[in-house]
Amino acid sequence: MRADRIKQVRRARRVRRVRKHVFGTPARPRLAVSRSNTNITAQIIDDLAGRTLCSVSSRMADVRSAVGYGGNAKAAAEVGKRLGEKAKSQGIEQVAFDRRGFRYHGRVKALADAAREAGLKF
Numbered sequence: 001m002r003a004d005r006i007k008q009v010r011r012a013r014r015v016r017r018v019r020k021h022v023f024g025t026p027a028r029p030r031l032a033v034s035r036s037n038t039n040i041t042a043q044i045i046d047d048l049a050g051r052t053l054c055s056v057s058s059r060m061a062d063v064r065s066a067v068g069y070g071g072n073a074k075a076a077a078e079v080g081k082r083l084g085e086k087a088k089s090q091g092i093e094q095v096a097f098d099r100r101g102f103r104y105h106g107r108v109k110a111l112a113d114a115a116r117e118a119g120l121k122f
Contacts, residue, residue, distance in 0.1 A: 014101035022098045023047050031083075031095040031122065033111060035102055039070040042083045042111055044095060054090060056083040073110040080111035084118020097122045 001009075024030030024047040034041045043055035056063065056079050058070030063082065067075040087095070102108050116122070 011101040018098065018101065022096050024096060028094045028096055029053055029092060030098050031115070031120070032098045033100055033102065033108055035100075035107055037071055040076045040079055040107055040111060042079055042115070044083070044087055044092060053092065054083065054086045056086060071107075073107050076107035076110040077114040080114030081118050083111075084115040084120045087115075088119045093119065094121045 022030060024045045026046055026048060030045045030047060032043055032045055034043075039058045041055065041057040041059075044053045045051070046053055058064065058067070058075040058079055063075070063078055064070060067078050069075065087093075097112060099108050104112070112122075
């Protein structure tokens with residue numbers, strides 16, 4: 001197997017292992033983070049109802065105009081801040097953090113810290 005394929009398989013295993021334990025309920029929905037080389041996306045999900053309650057991405061026009069490039073920690077922090085504000089306006093205060101197999105480091109950490117500063121608890 002090629003090295004890049006091995007990385008994908010290992011990350012998929014981590015995602016499955018974590019998702020057995022991290023579950024979003026109406027009282028405490030799941031905050032899922034997806035990251036690529038050029039963008040970052042975060043969404044708050046109620047797994048019981050099977051629906052996304054709110055989401056923010058670095059591809060959104062207002063975020064892109066504020067930060068420019070979407071693949072850095074500055075963009076991740078802006079996404080986290082806007083997601084926290086959006087969640088608070090919908091009455092969501094507590095979430096379960098799901099980093100989707102990514103390390104809690106760099107952009108994922110910047111997003112989480114900004115969401116906490118905006119008022120989300122996890």
